[in-house]
Amino acid sequence: SSELTQDPAVSVALGQTVRITCQGDSLGNYYAGWYQQKPGQAPMLVIYGRNIRPSGIPDRFSGSRSGSTASLTIAGAQAEDEADYYCGSRDSSKNQVIFGGGTKLTVL
Amino acid sequence: QVQLVESGGGVVQPGRSLRLSCAASGFTFNNYAMHWVRQAPGKGLEWVAVISYDGSNKFYSDSVKGRFTLSRDNSKNTLYLQMNSLRPEDTAVYYCAQDGGLRYFDWSFDHWGQGTLVTVSS
Numbered sequence: 001s002s003e004l005t006q007d008p009a010v011s012v013a014l015g016q017t018v019r020i021t022c023q024g025d026s027l028g029n030y031y032a033g034w035y036q037q038k039p040g041q042a043p044m045l046v047i048y049g050r051n052i053r054p055s056g057i058p059d060r061f062s063g064s065r066s067g068s069t070a071s072l073t074i075a076g077a078q079a080e081d082e083a084d085y086y087c088g089s090r091d092s093s094k095n096q097v098i099f100g101g102g103t104k105l106t107v108l
Numbered sequence: 109q110v111q112l113v114e115s116g117g118g119v120v121q122p123g124r125s126l127r128l129s130c131a132a133s134g135f136t137f138n139n140y141a142m143h144w145v146r147q148a149p150g151k152g153l154e155w156v157a158v159i160s161y162d163g164s165n166k167f168y169s170d171s172v173k174g175r176f177t178l179s180r181d182n183s184k185n186t187l188y189l190q191m192n193s194l195r196p197e198d199t200a201v202y203y204c205a206q207d208g209g210l211r212y213f214d215w216s217f218d219h220w221g222q223g224t225l226v227t228v229s230s
Contacts, residue, residue, distance in 0.1 A: 033208075033216035042203055042221065043153065045216065048216045049216075101152050
C-alpha cells in the first residue's frame, strides 16, 4: 500500500519561515491535508485542498504541492506553532486514508 | 459550533468487544461522511474507517477489516464503532472526525472530537 514520508523533526527560530514536507505517490493524485496536534490535544486541520485554510487558521500557514511532494509552510513561526504536524491523503489505490509519520516542530 | 464527543472507551481483555459512540452537534450530521482515526500511545495517527453520509458505503483499514463495524444513526446524530476480537495493538485513543465533503468523500478531517481511550490488556 501507499506511504507518506515526513521528516521526524524540524526546528525553526522564532519569527523565521519553516517548510515541512510530505512525500508519497498518492500526492500525485490527491491533495494532502495538514493537521496540527499539540500535546494532550486532538489534531486540528490547518490546510486542505490546493491551499485552503479553515476559518480561524492564521494566514502564516500555507500549503503547496510539487509532483509527489506536499509542503506546509509557516511564514514567521510563533511559539504557539510548536506542535506535531501530520500530512494525510487518500490512498491512491484504495478507499482508505494514509498519514505520514508526523513532524515534530520546535520553535527556538 | 461543531462538537464531536466520543464515549465508550475503557479497559478490555484481548478477544473481547467494545462499542464506541460519537455524538455530533453543530452541523447537519446526515450531510457528512464520518471517520474514526486512532493514535496509539506516543505514536502517530492511523486512519481506521469511514462511513458515508447516508450509511450506504463503509471502508476500513486493512488492520481492522473484518473485526470492526461502522454504523450511524442519523436520527440521533450519532456515529458508532463496534470493535470485536480486540487485540493489544488496538490500544489507542480513538477520535471521530467529520469529513470535509458535503455528501461526498473528501478524505480530509474538518473537525475532530477529543477522543476516547481504549486499552486492550489482560
